[in-house]
Amino acid sequence: MDPTTIIGIIAGMALVINGILGSGEIGNFIDMPSILIVVGGAISAVVASFPLSKLKNIGKHMMKLVAGNKFQPEQVIDTIVEFAQMARKDGLLVLEEKANELTDPFFKKGILLVVDAMEAEKVREVLENEVGGMIERHESEVEIYDKAAAYSPAFGMIGTLIGLINMLKSMDLSEGSSSSLGQNMSVAMVTTFYGCMLANLIFMPIAKKLRIRNDEEVLYKQVIIEGVVGIQAGDNPKVLKEKLVSLLHQSRQESIMNSEGGEGGGKKKAPKEKKKK
Secondary structure (H helix, E strand, O other): OOOHHHHHHHHHHHHHHHHHHHHOOHHHHOOHHHHHHHHHHHHHHHHHHOOHHHHOOHHHHHHHHHHOOOOOHHHHHHHHHHHHHHHHHHOHHHHHHHHHOOOOHHHHHHHHHHHOOOOHHHHHHHHHHHHHHHHHHHHHHHHHHHHHHHHHHHHHHHHHHHHHHHHHHHOOHHHOHHHHHHHHHHHHHHHHHHHHHHHHHHHHHHHHHHHHHHHHHHHHHHHHHHHHHHHHHOOOHHHHHHHHHOOOOHHHHHHHHHHHHOOOOOOOOOOOOOOOO
């Protein structure tokens, strides 16, 4: 589970509210017509911008925010190395039965392409095309929140303009109504406040977190692609593992190497002797 998005949003709101209470009253920032203009307007614009087929997945997006990273390359690397050892020993056909046991359809597809003796470049092309399509699909869904972040301040400005127009229309200096100018101005400006909060504290962080989730899945599938192509090429399992581990972040590489060093009684490799010149 990854609660950082929820924690960040709640903490941000708490800090803003604390700032408001330190210099004024919370009631000064509550205006229902302004909320309807900004929130309702932004949501309406998003609905008008995207088809229902994309909007219906918003619930799944919210689950991704808190579900955490479910794509762990370390686990699939171990499976790839195991398959590479089997393929070198007994041939590629032995992997067909193992492929049917895989729960990841992308990994299963890659192994079956290898079993079917498809050329390595063709295997890579098929799998990379699928990853490319996934990236485009994810980006089109993240665009919902990018647009919402852009619409929110715009509708905040619309609300401000509405408030200013009404204020100027009702103002009559001959009757001393200018005494209410400050109060009317604050009501007009509060919609801009709502728009900025909605964009910068909710929609933009959601878009960023969904892009991070996309990057995690892309890395996971890149590991699978390189692993599947390596199996077909008959790469040495140890060399293949080192190649796949090199795709990971440095901290993950160190974690894997440390776990390997802890196996077999924690034996470490002896340092290589330097060659004499």
